[in-house]
Structure formats: structure tokens, C-alpha cells
Amino acid sequence: MAATTESVKADAAEAPLLNVKNLVLGSLLYIIFYGWVRWYEGVYGWSAGLDSFAPEFETYWMNFLYIEFVLEVSTAGILWGYLWKSRDRKVLSITPREELRRHFTHWTWLVCYAWAIYYGASYFTEQDGTWHQTIVRDTDFTPSHIIEFYLSYPIYIITGGAAFLYAKTRLPAYQKGLPLQYLVSVVGPFMILPNVGLNEWGHTFWFMEELFVAPLHYGFVFFGWAALGVLGVVNIEVASISKLLKKDLA
Amino acid sequence: MSASQSAVRSRAEAVKVSRTFDWLILFTLFFVVLGGYHIHYMLTGGDWDFWTDWKDRRLWVTVAPIVSITFPAAVQACLWWRYRLPFGAVVCILGLLLGEWINRYLNFWGWTYFPVNFCFPSNLMPGAIVLDAVLLLTGSMTVTAVIGGMAWGLLFYPGNWPIIAPLHVPVEYNGMMMTLADLQGYHYVRTGTPEYIRMVEKGTLRTFGKDVAPVSAFFSAFVSILIYFLWHFFGQWFASTKFVEAA
Numbered sequence: 001m002a003a004t005t006e007s008v009k010a011d012a013a014e015a016p017l018l019n020v021k022n023l024v025l026g027s028l029l030y031i032i033f034y035g036w037v038r039w040y041e042g043v044y045g046w047s048a049g050l051d052s053f054a055p056e057f058e059t060y061w062m063n064f065l066y067i068e069f070v071l072e073v074s075t076a077g078i079l080w081g082y083l084w085k086s087r088d089r090k091v092l093s094i095t096p097r098e099e100l101r102r103h104f105t106h107w108t109w110l111v112c113y114a115w116a117i118y119y120g121a122s123y124f125t126e127q128d129g130t131w132h133q134t135i136v137r138d139t140d141f142t143p144s145h146i147i148e149f150y151l152s153y154p155i156y157i158i159t160g161g162a163a164f165l166y167a168k169t170r171l172p173a174y175q176k177g178l179p180l181q182y183l184v185s186v187v188g189p190f191m192i193l194p195n196v197g198l199n200e201w202g203h204t205f206w207f208m209e210e211l212f213v214a215p216l217h218y219g220f221v222f223f224g225w226a227a228l229g230v231l232g233v234v235n236i237e238v239a240s241i242s243k244l245l246k247k248d249l250a
Numbered sequence: 251m252s253a254s255q256s257a258v259r260s261r262a263e264a265v266k267v268s269r270t271f272d273w274l275i276l277f278t279l280f281f282v283v284l285g286g287y288h289i290h291y292m293l294t295g296g297d298w299d300f301w302t303d304w305k306d307r308r309l310w311v312t313v314a315p316i317v318s319i320t321f322p323a324a325v326q327a328c329l330w331w332r333y334r335l336p337f338g339a340v341v342c343i344l345g346l347l348l349g350e351w352i353n354r355y356l357n358f359w360g361w362t363y364f365p366v367n368f369c370f371p372s373n374l375m376p377g378a379i380v381l382d383a384v385l386l387l388t389g390s391m392t393v394t395a396v397i398g399g400m401a402w403g404l405l406f407y408p409g410n411w412p413i414i415a416p417l418h419v420p421v422e423y424n425g426m427m428m429t430l431a432d433l434q435g436y437h438y439v440r441t442g443t444p445e446y447i448r449m450v451e452k453g454t455l456r457t458f459g460k461d462v463a464p465v466s467a468f469f470s471a472f473v474s475i476l477i478y479f480l481w482h483f484f485g486q487w488f489a490s491t492k493f494v495e496a497a
Binding site: 017018038041042045096097099100103104107110111113114115117118120121122123125126127129130131132133134135136137176177178179180181183184185189192210211212213217218220221224225226227228229230231232234235236237238239241244245 | 264270277279283284287290292294296297300313321328349353356358360361369440441442443484488489490491492494495496
């Protein structure tokens with residue numbers, strides 16, 4: 001009886017396997033932040049974003065760009081640095097229940113990565129299409145690019161890097177080496193950002209009008225395929241979780 | 251190993267944990283595939299998909315199925331061959347269509363004021379259902395590639411016909427004959443998209459008259475079969491679980 005009471009007390013004190021609050025807060029962070037960004041675009045895209053030589057463009061768009069550069073580099077440094085610095089040096093000796101809890105935390109990161117990829121690769125990228133097929137560009141740093149290339153892409157890179165680092169530093173399933181498909185699913189979309197260099201070079205060199213299917217854009221396509229690496233991540237996770245769930249259940 | 255070392259404490263908890271992971275995995279898979287598939291599709295077939303005056307009888311019918319069978323083939327290669335889940339193609343298309351519809355409404359209409367009946371996305375769902383059904387019924391990648399891939403290409407135009415037909419009605423405007431979709435393009439000016447880059451109804455095939463769309467669909471179906479094979483193997487590679495040694 002005493003042992004049972006102790007066990008119940010231990011259960012009550014134990015952290016939940018899935019921290020639902022973190023999952024919801026993480027998701028809301030992306031949804032609310034990008035909702036605000038979309039509002040900003042709607043208001044200041046038309047009123048201050050049409051002429052890059054106008055003073056208001058510097059105020060509302062170039063300053064936005066400078067601020068996001070600073071915040072992104074700081075966030076990446078602090079977040080990735082924290083995840084690496086606080087790594088578990090005895091990761092192979094954790095209990096199965098702790099391992100399961102960490103898989104849930106890992107999936108909280110992956111859900112955030114899913115939000116970040118959606119907004120970056122789908123929402124803001126196709127949005128860029130309608131902006132450039134409507135407004136003639138006179139700069140590389142158009143309002144849609146300042147959001148798409150230099151905000152939404154770094155955010156999914158930071159999130160993907162954090163998910164990868166969490167898995168690598170805290171989960172036994174990832175200690176056999178570097179998981180190739182996980183690397184592809186994080187590094188591939190990351191390469192879309194350097195590919196912006198080719199894109200901008202081409203746009204300043206060849207044409208001012210916009211053909212979305214132009215070969216100049218195929219670099220984005222190639223690296224977008226890397227998102228399919230998530231299939232390999234799912235398979236690693238399913239194998240690990242199945243192994244954990246089948247232990248001593250009888 | 252003692253029971254206290256188990257990750258879960260009862261079968262009921264194991265089931266609950268398993269179901270929770272199912273939802274987390276499905277959500278993540280859906281939105282990550284949506285992102286990758288959408289950027290691929292918008293940059294390989296996007297212009298034909300964005301605007302009704304690009305949705306012609308030749309290039310739209312040819313290009314859209316060929317470039318869109320890619321991700322469904324890859325995701326099927328994982329979901330069916332590893333988990334026997336027969337909805338890889340439908341999940342991809344649901345994701346793509348969700349991403350496209352949100353964008354066309356909130357951004358094409360909400361930001362740059364193009365009406366939705368000028369910039370709605372193509373319907374890819376009939377082909378996706380058939381692709382999944384063929385795989386489910388035959389369990390064969392080869393048959394799915396040949397029969398499903400062919401159906402993917404052939405069904406695209408009929409699947410979109412009820413939506414696009416009213417906009418292909420001929421009209422006379424300032425002494426010229428054009429379609430209602432062409433007229434939409436003239437009225438809703440895209441300053442970054444001059445008329446000379448609109449790729450529609452090009453080549454001698456249009457002299458075949460009413461046969462243009464079926465011939466284009468048949469060619470598209472042929473290439474879709476080949477692309478299915480290729481992307482099935484891509485999908486197998488992406489779904490593998492290789493580890494490499496750190497340098």
C-alpha cells in the first residue's frame with residue numbers, strides 16, 4: 001500500500017510526457033507573429049513599398065530588414081548555442097520513459113518546423129509571385145522579398161536547426177552518426193537561402209518581368225525537394241517509438 | 251528489464267501515446283510536404299496554375315500533370331511500402347490545394363486584388379484518388395505507374411473542365427475573338443507579366459482544332475508514367491534511414 005502511494009505521488013510530481021502548453025504556445029507563436037507580418041505587408045506594402053528610392057521605403061522596409069537581420073542572427077546564436085551547451089553527455093543512459101518524453105519534445109520542435117516550412121515555402125513564396133506579377137520591381141529588397149527571403153526562410157532554418165540539434169544532443173536514436181535524411185530535410189531547405197543570391201543576380205541581369213516557371217527559379221525547386229527528407233525522419237522516429245512502446249507491456 | 255523501466259505503464263497509456271504520435275506525425279508530414287510540394291509546383295507549373303488566361307488547351311494540360319505527379323509518387327513510396335497507408339497521393343494534393351487556396355484568397359485577392367475566379371488553382375484531386383486506388387487494389391508500383399500515371403495525365407483536363415469551361419466561351423472584343431479568360435487577363439492588368447511571356451496555344455498543334463486537349467493529355471499521361479517511376483525511387487531514398495559517420 002505504501003509503495004502504491006509513493007508511486008502515485010511520483011506520477012503526480014512527474015512532468016507530463018507531452019507538454020501540451022509548449023506545443024500550443026509554439027504553434028501560436030508562428031500563427032500570431034505571421035498574422036502580424038501579413039497585416040504589416042497589407043498596410044505598408046502599398047503605402048510605402050512601391051518605390052525603393054522614396055524615403056518612406058527606407059523607414060518602413062529597409063529598417064524592417066536591418067532589424068530582422070540582427071534578431072535572426074541573435075536568435076540562432078542563442079537558441080542553437082543553448083541547445084548545444086545544455087546537451088546531455090550521458091544520453092545513452094537515460095530511462096526509457098525519459099526517452100519517450102524527449103521524443104514528444106522533439107515532435108513539438110518538428111510541429112514548429114512544419115509551421116515554419118508552411119509559411120516560408122508555401123505562404124510567403126507564392127505570395128511573392130502575385131506581388132511581382134503586379135508590381136514592377138526596382139530593387140532586390142522588395143517588400144515581399146524582405147518578408148519571404150529574409151524573414152520566413154531564416155525562421156524555418158533556425159527552427160529546423162533547433163529540431164535537429166535537439167534530436168542529436170538528447171535522443172539515443174540519433175547517436176549512431178549523422179542521420180542523412182534528417183540532414184537533407186534541414187540543410188536542403190537551408191540552401192534555398194544561399195540560392196537567393198543566384199535569383200537576385202539573375203533578376204538584375206536578365207529581366208524585369210516575372211515568369212514564375214523561369215529556369216532561374218529551379219534552384220528553389222531542387223532544394224524544396226529536400227523537404228521530403230521528413231519521410232526518413234518519420235521512419236527513424238516510428239522505429240524508435242515502437243521499440244519504446246513495446247517494452248514490458250505484457 | 252523490470253516493468254518499472256518500461257517507457258509506458260499500461261497498455262492503455264501505450265495506445266494513448268501511440269495515437270498522440272500519429273496526430274503529431276500526420277500534422278508535421280502534411281505541412282512539410284505541403285511546403286516542399288507547393289514551392290516545387292508553383293515554380294515548375296505555377297504560371298499555368300495562377301491565372302485562368304494561362305489555362306489553355308495545350309500547355310496547361312501538358313505541364314501541370316507532369317510536374318505534379320512527383321510528390322504523390324514519392325510519398326506513396328513511403329506511406330504504402332512501409333505502412334500500407336493507401337492515401338499518399340491524396341494527402342499530397344490536399345496539402346497542395348490547401349496551401350494554394352489560402353494563398354489565392356488571402357494574397358492574390360487579399361493583397362493584390364485579383365478576383366478569385368481569375369486565380370483559382372487547378373483541380374488535381376480526381377487523378378490523386380485514382381492513383382491511390384490503383385495502388386491499393388493492385389499493390390504494384392509498376393501497375394500504379396502505368397495505369398495510375400496514365401490516369402493522372404488523362405483525368406486532369408476532364409477534372410477541370412466543369413470549372414474552366416465557362417471561361418473558354420468565345421467572345422468578341424474590339425473586333426477580335428478571344429475567350430472569356432483572355433478577356434479577364436486584359437482587364438486585370440499584371441504589370442510584371444507582359445502579354446509576350448504568356449505561353450498559351452502555341453505551336454502547330456492548335457491547328458488540330460478540337461483534338462488539341464486530348465492529344466496534350468495523352469502526351470502528358472505518357473510522361474507522367476515515366477516521372478512516377480523516377481519519383482517513386484526518389485521517395486524510397488528520402489524515406490530511408492541512413493546514418494553517416496561524423497567527420
